[in-house]
Every structure is written in structure tokens, then in C-alpha cells.
Amino acid sequence: MTIHQSTVYPSVIEAVELPKVIHIGGNLYAAAFTLMKxxxxxxxxxxxxxxxxxxxxxxxxxxxxxxxxxxxxxxxxxxxxxxxxxxxxxxxxxxxxxxxxxxxxxxxxxxxxxxxxxxxxxxxxxxxxxxxRPESFVPRQYTNPENPAAYASVGRLVSRTLGTVDSLVGPVGSGGSTCGIASTLRADTPTLRLIGVDTHGSVIFKAPEGPRLLRGLGSSIVPGNVVHTAYDEVHWVGPGEVFHATRELYRRHGLFMGPTSGAAFLVASWWAERNRDSTVLAVLPDEGYRYQSTVYNDAWLRGQNVPVRPADGPRLVERPGEGDGSWSRLLWNRRSYDDVAGVSTDRQTQESST
CATH class of the missing domain: 3.40.50.1100 (Rossmann fold)
Known part of the structure; x- marks a missing residue:
């Protein structure tokens, strides 16, 4: 049998674990994963x-x-x-x-x-x-340094494909993907700007804790793998603008992705438009098949009582939590958690729980 294919993968894992790098338009590119985690x-x-x-x-x-x-x-x-x-x-x-x-x-x-x-x-x-079960193994995705280390292969793929990337935009959950990819890219481009995308109700960047309709984005703990000093800017986004952006990503570019990808696309599109001399890469974590009955379902969206409409752009704030539920951005400027937020005695990390 003759196999007309450049690579034969040993399993589906190796076949889909790395993203496809896609030119979305202008100076904006996407690293689109089937299943990033x-x-x-x-x-x-x-x-x-x-x-x-x-x-x-x-x-x-x-x-x-x-x-x-x-x-x-x-x-x-x-x-x-x-x-x-x-x-x-x-x-x-x-x-x-x-x-x-x-x-x-x-x-x-x-x-x-x-x-x-x-x-x-x-x-x-x-x-x-x-x-x-003391013989068990716990991966500890929130604090295990092998989580961000895994993304070195993505950084190398991006460098081979695009050369220099000036700005990386990605959603923040455990901190593995944004910190891991940025660390690899900064070995060659120390000036790369890292823009983290969070959501209201998440405490990762010291915004007040609250309910989160957006799944897969943000956290009610501060993961140890989030290296706060890696981020130049943080955006907090709401569900209505993200749901709209997720559907627009499919309508305009044929990328059928989940809402964390929509959040990254929303912020990266805004950033790329205002920094046209920069090569901007958005991290799109997973495909949209889990969300066919929710984000891609008009009846479900109506039931959420959340206006699904395009966003005007972010409001620049001076401190976390000032956005009042609207899309907001903070110039984090590679500062530590405590430098931005002040020392907190109730900071929750996985280390305190496991």
C-alpha cells in the first residue's frame, strides 16, 4: 500500500496536539487548536x-x-x-x-x-x-511547571512559520499556554507583548470574584502557573461580546471555535487594528462542537438575557475590577501580582489546597 502523506502519525494525539497557524487577515494570525489541553x-x-x-x-x-x-x-x-x-x-x-x-x-x-x-x-x-490512594499521580495543571513547558513546541512552530511575532494574545485559565508560548518566543524577541484575556468574576488578575457565564476562561483561584510578570496588558471581557465574536470568527473566517477562542479573537482583532506594524498572534484553544447547543444556538442565547452584540472597544482602567462588567483593559506592564493589586492575605492558589 502506498501512503501519499508527508507524515504518518503514531496516534491521534500526535496528529492534533499542535495548532494550525492561520492568516486571518492583515497583520493578524491565529494558532488554532483542535484541543489545546x-x-x-x-x-x-x-x-x-x-x-x-x-x-x-x-x-x-x-x-x-x-x-x-x-x-x-x-x-x-x-x-x-x-x-x-x-x-x-x-x-x-x-x-x-x-x-x-x-x-x-x-x-x-x-x-x-x-x-x-x-x-x-x-x-x-x-x-x-x-x-x-497514595500510589496515584496528580498532574496538578495549575502549578505543575510541565504545563507551560509543554507549549515550547508551539513557540518553535510559530517561529518557524511566522518568524518574529510582536504580540501574543491568549485566554488565561491555568496560565500554561500564554506563559509557555510567550517564554519561548521571548528567547528571540524579548520585546514581545503578551496580552492576557480574562473575564469578569475571575480572580487571576485580582478582579473581584463572581459568577462566570464564560466557561474555560478565568478562575476562582490564582494558579501558580500564571507568571504575572510576563503580561504587558490584561483585558476583561463579558459574555455578550465574546459570544458575538465567537460567531463572527466562524461567519467571517470559517473557524468554528469555542468562546475562549472568541475572546482571544475579539481582543486580538482590536489590538491588531491599532498596531498595524506588528505581527499579532491569537491563541484559539479549541473547536466549537461542545457549544453547538449554547453559543451557536439562538434560543439558548436569548434565554441568557445577555445582549449578544459587537463591542465598541475596551475601557482603559487603572485597577482591576473597575470595568463594571464591560470590556476593560489594564496596562499590567510586567508587574507582579502584589505590585498591581497590593498584598492580599486571602490570595487563593492551588498550593494552599493540595
């Missing part, structure tokens, strides 16, 4: 196997209610490792079915008002399970 999941598990921290049959336990869970499930299935995912009720039935079909055990927890919100509750349950 597959990359750090594979990297973390394989490094643990190489180090002897995982041996055949070692149970893997992790907290996730989204794509990191799916990435781990794919990797653990292929590596023959039992997996327990601790999540919450934002795991929809379709995602839970996919996880369980891959052999993962899914446990959902409730938010009972403990420190760190629902993510704090999930982390506390992971620690309980780890103590009960």
Missing part, C-alpha cells in the same frame, strides 16, 4: 512516566471540568492508565459521556462556599482521593 496532558503524563512517577496501572486523579479532562482521558486511555476526573456541574452530559467512553471515572462536587469557590472544592476533593 491535549498537549500539556500528553506532556505531563509522558514526563511522569519517564521519571518513574507513573508505572503501569498507576491511577491518575485530576480536577477539570473542560478540555484538560478530555485531553487526559485520551492520553490515559492510550497509555492504559485509570483516570478519575473531579469536576463540577459545568461538565455537560455530552462531555461526561465522552470522558466515560474513554474509561474515565467522573466525580462531580458542589460549591459549598469554601475558599476558592468551586475550583477550591474540586481541589480539596482531589486531595482527599490522593490521600486515599
Amino acid at each position: 491535549l498537549l500539556p496532558a500528553r506532556h505531563i503524563i509522558d514526563r511522569a512516566i519517564a521519571a518513574g512517577d507513573i508505572t503501569p496501572g498507576t491511577p491518575v486523579i485530576e480536577t477539570s471540568s473542560g478540555t484538560f479532562a478530555l485531553g487526559l482521558a485520551l492520553v490515559c486511555r492510550q497509555r492504559g492508565l485509570p483516570l478519575t476526573i473531579v469536576g463540577d456541574h459545568s461538565i455537560d452530559d455530552d462531555l461526561r459521556n465522552r470522558l466515560e467512553m474513554l474509561g474515565a471515572e467522573v466525580e462531580l462536587v458542589e460549591d459549598h462556599g469554601q475558599p476558592g469557590g468551586i475550583q477550591g472544592a474540586r481541589l480539596a476533593r482531589v486531595e482527599e482521593l490522593r490521600r486515599a
